[in-house]
Amino acid sequence: MVEFNGWDMPVEYPATIGCGIINEHMAVRTGVGIFDVSHMGDIRLAGPQALAAVQHISMNDASRLSIGQAQYSALLYPEGTFVDDVIVHRLAEDEYLLVINAGTREKDFSWVRGNTGQFNCAVENLSDDYTQIAIQGPKGVNLLQKLTDADLSAVKFYWVTHGTVCGLKNVLMGRTGYTAEDGFEIYIPSDEETSARVWYEILDAGKEFGAVPCGLGARNTLRLEGKLPLYGHEISDTINVWEAGLDRFCKMEKREFVGKAALEKAKAAGVKRTLVGLEMTDRGIARDGYKVLDSTGGEMGYVTSGSPAPFLKKNIALAYVPVESGAIGTGLKVEIRGQGVGAVVVPTPFYKRPKKSS
């Protein structure tokens, strides 16, 4: 167990129950894995101007969301850099749920409150009200279907539904996740008795699919293979949307949103650095914070996240490098314990889940 942004969380579960980072990672890629992600935060915006409020603070276009639909987005500072990334869910006509990172719960809530005062909508911090459990992998839908009366086959990826789960009424279920796999995240009452009961019922229902509980270690390797950003690494308050390569989630055609003006200026000035995917070509594992070297051995960039990739069986990393060094196929070096170790820029995401027929 480790301390993670104020939470006591497992890096991995015991080998004695068939777990460990690699087994957990593979379970999610081939079957299903279960994560307790209650550390994530939840902010609800509700009221006649809830959409306007969301549009003001979120860079993606929430007006495209039908009721029951969700989208990936980010909250930006006026400088066009990141407060946090977020999944915006439209739960009802004038009701939106933002699911945010654990480490930024208080900061995000203050930010959202502080930047939506001018809109007629209520902003509530519901983070402690929910236990959030992620059921991730190709068999995730099969597992959850055993526990709910809702027809999950009707829920497309990045849509949500409500239904009875493990006897609990009106539980929000989102077909979302942070693993680059299909799967669901469910939000249940946060009291310990309910949370423990549902957790064990999920694991039990998952036995036939080889379900295992998964910790932070696998969570990180899974999201890294899928090139999903982690706040404080690929995105932060010193990195802008263009550098992070999140253009497609940033709708500059919106009339206004916090950060838009700075992003326009940054684009006009030309983006200097870019986030690239690296694959190690020499023996060695690039890790968070390691330097990326130019051909003279000088520092030209840094690794934001790096690790062995259990499914791909390669050592991969994401790194910021100068734009001119970011072309696919560029060879460069990562400094590992004083030595430059060879790597190459590769396309991302490193892993894309196979298309299912439905």
Place this chain on the structure above:
Amino acid sequence: MSYPTDRKYTKEHEWIQVNGNSATVGITDYAQESLGDIVFVETPKVGAEVTAGKTFGTVESVKAVSDLFAPASGTVTEVNGELATSPEKVNKDAHGSWMVKLTLKNPSELDGLLSAADYEKFVAEEAGH
């Protein structure tokens, strides 16, 4: 787990098995369990000098990098090449997976190391039992 008595142990969780003036070094079962899945082992080249108590390589799990500390001083005579391609062998059998062989510079250094019984006690305390 009862630790083999044919070798000595360090508080950094290495073992050293002596045969005359040469020794074989690896990490203990407690170490491999704490590390989790081992994905990378880095050892010095044949001919390198190692110094007791100083780092001589690293062992990496998915999550973390851990230093290897030399139990005794000497010159590296052999390196286990299997661990370059199959580092997971250390997880499967830590006491049977040697990492380096040394010619010892100062065999009396071993007097200060832990016996199997002492190491078991040490590990029990570390694990908080």
